[in-house]
Amino acid sequence: MFPGRPNGSVSERIADAISSLLLPIVDNILDLHSFGPKWDCAPSIITHPIADVDLMTKTLRISEAFKLPVTLLWEHNDTAGMFDTWVHSLGKIFICTEFGGGEAHAEALTIYEAGVRNGLIALGLVEGKTEYPMFRQQKSGRTLETNPSDQLKSPAPGIFEPRCSVMDEVKQGDLIGILHPMDSLSAGSIDIRAPTTSVVFAIRSAGCVQGNEEVAMLARPLAP
Amino acid sequence: MFPGRPNGSVSERIADAISSLLLPIVDNILDLHSFGPKWDCAPSIITHPIADVDLMTKTLRISEAFKLPVTLLWEHNDTAGMFDTWVHSLGKIFICTEFGGGEAHAEALTIYEAGVRNGLIALGLVEGKTEYPMFRQQKSGRTLETNPSDQLKSPAPGIFEPRCSVMDEVKQGDLIGILHPMDSLSAGSIDIRAPTTSVVFAIRSAGCVQGNEEVAMLARPLAP
Numbered sequence: 001m002f003p004g005r006p007n008g009s010v011s012e013r014i015a016d017a018i019s020s021l022l023l024p025i026v027d028n029i030l031d032l033h034s035f036g037p038k039w040d041c042a043p044s045i046i047t048h049p050i051a052d053v054d055l056m057t058k059t060l061r062i063s064e065a066f067k068l069p070v071t072l073l074w075e076h077n078d079t080a081g082m083f084d085t086w087v088h089s090l091g092k093i094f095i096c097t098e099f100g101g102g103e104a105h106a107e108a109l110t111i112y113e114a115g116v117r118n119g120l121i122a123l124g125l126v127e128g129k130t131e132y133p134m135f136r137q138q139k140s141g142r143t144l145e146t147n148p149s150d151q152l153k154s155p156a157p158g159i160f161e162p163r164c165s166v167m168d169e170v171k172q173g174d175l176i177g178i179l180h181p182m183d184s185l186s187a188g189s190i191d192i193r194a195p196t197t198s199v200v201f202a203i204r205s206a207g208c209v210q211g212n213e214e215v216a217m218l219a220r221p222l223a224p
Numbered sequence: 225m226f227p228g229r230p231n232g233s234v235s236e237r238i239a240d241a242i243s244s245l246l247l248p249i250v251d252n253i254l255d256l257h258s259f260g261p262k263w264d265c266a267p268s269i270i271t272h273p274i275a276d277v278d279l280m281t282k283t284l285r286i287s288e289a290f291k292l293p294v295t296l297l298w299e300h301n302d303t304a305g306m307f308d309t310w311v312h313s314l315g316k317i318f319i320c321t322e323f324g325g326g327e328a329h330a331e332a333l334t335i336y337e338a339g340v341r342n343g344l345i346a347l348g349l350v351e352g353k354t355e356y357p358m359f360r361q362q363k364s365g366r367t368l369e370t371n372p373s374d375q376l377k378s379p380a381p382g383i384f385e386p387r388c389s390v391m392d393e394v395k396q397g398d399l400i401g402i403l404h405p406m407d408s409l410s411a412g413s414i415d416i417r418a419p420t421t422s423v424v425f426a427i428r429s430a431g432c433v434q435g436n437e438e439v440a441m442l443a444r445p446l447a448p
Contacts, residue, residue, distance in 0.1 A: 037261075037327075038327065040327065040329050101327065103261075103262065103264065103325065103327065103429035103430075104386075104429055104430035104431075105264050105386055105389060105390075105427070105429055105430070106386045106387055106388055106389045106427070107389055108430075109385065109386065109387075109430060136360070136361070137360070137361045161333065162328075162329055162330045162333065163330055163333075164330055165329060165330045165331055166329075203329070203330070205327035205328055205329055206327075206328035206329070206332075206333060207328075
């Protein structure tokens with residue numbers, strides 16, 4: 001979609017206006033959105049690997065300054081035309097937040113406010129003192145990485161039953177969830193287990209899933 | 225809908241089958257469901273006032289034996305034909321669970337399993353030891369009551385911002401949430417405050433609401 005087209009579809013025209021009017025006058029882009037319903041996930045900043053080493057280092061440093069529970073380096077296959085890759089091609093900082101699952105409660109809103117304020121302080125745009133927001137009674141602030149093999153998928157269509165929680169530390173073989181097939185009364189339930197020592201970054205809430213649909217996203221501490 | 229009709233709509237026929245085939249052979253009815261999406265609420269057992277004092281006492285006693293975070297006596301205007309009022313008219317125990325908001329995560333599932341097992345132990349149907357499940361790092365188990373004036377509504381259409389969490393203790397005048405009107409750019413935000421000292425039983429998650437739509441449900445310890 002990005003950089004858009006001035007005479008394209010409505011979405012392409014919006015992308016064009018952002019690219020041609022807003023991007024030239026800003027240094028840092030904050031893309032504040034949430035992870036999506038039917039999931040539970042830690043409030044986090046997500047960034048993808050950036051080929052420009054200097055920009056990658058700067059992006060991670062500013063991301064961590066938000067002091068959100070997780071800063072996540074997410075390795076995945078790039079799609080051409082994304083907002084973030086376009087901003088990176090201009091050599092600018094792109095910070096993308098994932099503010100929890102589909103429902104935002106008071107705790108999450110408090111974390112977002114503190115996180116954005118922390119980020120603006122780190123960028124020198126506002127004055128103030130950095131706060132470390134609590135997430136589910138814990139002070140966290142971890143930098144993790146995840147890659148496509150950390151995305152666990154449902155082995156069959158059915159009802160997914162989550163058996164671990166966001167930020168749980170799991171070892172190889174630990175139970176992540178159970179898939180109860182619904183297309184056959186004789187099919188037994190299928191355990192979904194951790195392939196390796198990991199932290200649970202996000203997990204589907206209980207409910208129906210298709211076969212091969214994502215049900216959990218694991219991660220591990222970012223290698224130095 | 226209850227007791228149903230054998231030659232009525234599909235729903236009426238199901239109600240009739242439950243009334244004529246299942247109810248005569250059971251003593252206690254467990255109605256396990258959840259509170260609904262767009263809300264956060266404590267896993268709980270909800271019962272309405274029952275005119276038969278003996279049945280009311282028995283129902284509360286068995287409800288509390290589930291050891292869910294909350295047992296709630298909810299005074300509201302009865303609707304004719306509900307499953308619970310029909311069961312009560314037969315002099316049987318009706319236990320209705322509200323298993324949290326629209327999304328069920330691992331913590332909630334653990335609470336439900338323990339709660340149902342505790343209830344079956346109390347009814348003498350299975351053997352075992354009562355467990356006290358934790359809810360958000362706290363061991364709770366409170367009996368509360370709520371009435372129609374505890375249901376706080378949005379003062380206008382707009383975006384509701386929750387500013388307190390489930391199980392928070394609030395005093396008269398404490399901020400429950402903020403309504404940001406969306407139909408006028410000049411309209412200021414409106415604070416929604418606690419009318420009296422209460423416990424937050426359920427609260428809407430952040431998002432759009434209509435005018436006069438419920439955004440929070442308060443409660444207080446059940447008067448002896």
